[in-house]
Amino acid sequence: MKNPIRSQVYIVGAGPGDPELLTVKAHKIISQAAVILYADSLVPKQILQNTRPDAELVKTGNKTLEEIVPLMIAKVKQGLSVVRLHSGDLTLYSAIAEQMRLLAEAEIPFELIPGISAFQAAAAKLQTELTIPELVQTIILTRISGQASNVPEAEDLASLAAHQSSLCLYLAARHVEKSQAKLLQHYPPDTPVAICYRVGWDDEKIWLVSLDKMAVVSQKNNLIRTTLYLISPALKEVTATRSRLYHPEHSHLFRPQKH
Ligand SMILES: C[S@@+](CC[C@H](N)C(=O)[O-])C[C@H]1O[C@@H](n2cnc3c(N)ncnc32)[C@H](O)[C@@H]1O
The missing domain is CATH 3.30.950.10 (Tetrapyrrole methylase, C-terminal domain)
Structure with a gap:
């Protein structure tokens, strides 16, 4: 696979819901990730239509921060690539600040991929x-x-x-x-x-x-x-x-x- 994604967390802006409004980078990362955590009330299923057949898809609508962040940390420690998918763009009402703080404290590398708001x-x-x-x-x-x-x-x-x-x-x-x-x-x-x-x-x-x-x-x-x-x-x-x-x-x- 060309340019495989790394074992880290990718915090990705999924855009408003139309899969064609994903950035090329977001699309690539979503299609290659081993684990994808997504806010199911705001990210429609069609955004996940091109994931790996063996990708683990985790809905986060009913999960707390205390459940989500340790899960991401554990998966990265297993050597897996993890996507944390949020709707729209990450700069707006995505509650990523606290997630990034906890990931940084655990020394887990992460990268932000912006989306269309x-x-x-x-x-x-x-x-x-x-x-x-x-x-x-x-x-x-x-x-x-x-x-x-x-x-x-x-x-x-x-x-x-x-x-x-x-x-x-x-x-x-x-x-x-x-x-x-x-x-x-x-x-x-x-x-x-x-x-x-x-x-x-x-x-x-x-x-x-x-x-x-x-x-x-x-x-x-x-x-x-x-x-x-x-x-x-x-x-x-x-x-x-x-x-x-x-x-x-x-x-x-x-x-x-x-x-
Ligand atoms: C938690 S905020 C996330 C905003 C998101 N980060 C963005 O940049 O669009 C959720 C709110 O964003 C707006 N929103 C998000 N996606 C939308 C969509 N596809 N259509 C209309 N409003 C949307 C609504 O006001 C919704 O209550």
């Missing part, structure tokens, strides 16, 4: 650029506080909304009413919002609505997870070119064609 995949599906000259030149990537992690007060959603930038809101579907209320403190109610559910998965859905409909459309469609909100004046371009699909009074399903 959900916001990039969603913008591509919407055929939009999130920076438009004279209109918006900044992208904010943020989340809403959840059960497990609090957003620092200085980064409260309402204060970020004051910039009226393109804002990519992760991990917010369960708190959509609160999110909408905070956003409305600064964005006009007719600001376009793309509600992006499972971008790159087989059951992907995208709705384009006005900000004041963000919560009601999410709730009507029972969106509680794997949903990204893109709030952006730049989406006016999308709604202008897709006027049939957009009306501030009604929400319309925007279902991009599958290729």
